[in-house]
Amino acid sequence: MEVIADVISWCLIVPGCFFLVTGALGLLRMPDVYTRMHAASVIDTLGATLLVLGLIVQAGLTLVALKLVFVLALLFFFGPVASHALAQAALHADVKPILAEDRRGRDVDPGPAGSAGSKEEPSS
Amino acid sequence: MRTLVLAIALAAFWLALSGHYTPFLISVGILCVLITVLVAQRMNIVDKEGQPIELFAAAPAYWLWLFIEIAKSAWSVTRVILDPRLPISPTFTKVRASQKTAAGMATYANSITLTPGTITTGVTGDVFEVHALVKGNADDLEAGGMDRRVSQFEGTATAASERKV
Numbered sequence: 001m002e003v004i005a006d007v008i009s010w011c012l013i014v015p016g017c018f019f020l021v022t023g024a025l026g027l028l029r030m031p032d033v034y035t036r037m038h039a040a041s042v043i044d045t046l047g048a049t050l051l052v053l054g055l056i057v058q059a060g061l062t063l064v065a066l067k068l069v070f071v072l073a074l075l076f077f078f079g080p081v082a083s084h085a086l087a088q089a090a091l092h093a094d095v096k097p098i099l100a101e102d103r104r105g106r107d108v109d110p111g112p113a114g115s116a117g118s119k120e121e122p123s124s
Numbered sequence: 125m126r127t128l129v130l131a132i133a134l135a136a137f138w139l140a141l142s143g144h145y146t147p148f149l150i151s152v153g154i155l156c157v158l159i160t161v162l163v164a165q166r167m168n169i170v171d172k173e174g175q176p177i178e179l180f181a182a183a184p185a186y187w188l189w190l191f192i193e194i195a196k197s198a199w200s201v202t203r204v205i206l207d208p209r210l211p212i213s214p215t216f217t218k219v220r221a222s223q224k225t226a227a228g229m230a231t232y233a234n235s236i237t238l239t240p241g242t243i244t245t246g247v248t249g250d251v252f253e254v255h256a257l258v259k260g261n262a263d264d265l266e267a268g269g270m271d272r273r274v275s276q277f278e279g280t281a282t283a284a285s286e287r288k289v
Binding site: 019022023025026029030031032034035037038039041042045046049063066067070076077079080081083084087088091097098099100101102103104106 | 137140141143191194195198199201202204205206210212213214215216217218233234235237238239240241242243244245246253255257259262266
């Protein structure tokens with residue numbers, strides 16, 4: 001039983017570490033602040049989730065596991081808030097993003113709800 | 125009703141974090157819960173927006189869907205990072221949010237940000253400004269798949285009760 005739990009948790013922790021390292025590599029490789037944030041978001045979503053899930057399997061059915069769930073929930077609710085604040089701060093400070101294409105002038109017709117998805121294709 | 129849910133949630137949170145069930149610690153916990161609920165009520169944040177209990181039932185299914193989306197796009201961003209040519213094409217775009225409540229729109233904006241490869245950088249009315257790492261991510265958002273999923277999540281929750289326009 002112990003061995004099975006160990007195997008499962010390592011199967012979660014090792015890929016989690018892989019995504020952490022990849023995210024860090026992305027932080028170094030990306031050219032500007034906005035693209036770097038994308039690399040960082042790999043770390044705090046998939047990387048952190050896999051790591052914490054692995055630790056939960058290690059903890060078993062205890063209060064510690066519950067607290068790890070709280071940590072995960074905290075990351076998922078505060079991560080986007082922090083990212084958003086950072087991006088807004090960068091925009092306010094006039095940090096110009098390196099862009100391949102700027103579609104901010106795109107026409108988003110103020111029609112009835114759901115009209116933005118007029119291409120009709122359940123992407124995913 | 126919302127106050128009751130808040131109090132129960134806070135009490136459960138206290139018990140889970142404390143792990144010590146002595147009379148003294150439990151009574152201190154009850155005191156803390158009461159003070160927190162009182163302050164929250166005085167601040168008027170125990171409302172549809174701050175305590176969206178309508179969304180709780182539909183949340184697990186949505187979170188599962190969102191997590192699968194996150195995993196998929198995290199993998200695609202990982203591939204971009206590890207590609208020696210670094211094939212990025214940063215794109216700024218605008219998308220319209222079709223959600224009707226503040227909680228629904230916040231869910232959509234945060235879901236965009238949580239998904240690796242896209243970040244919501246600004247909100248004007250019900251139009252989000254989004255920065256995408258590659259053009260394809262911007263295309264997907266403009267197609268509106270996630271927007272519809274969030275609206276559906278919000279809709280299942282608010283269909284019964286009245287909808288804020």
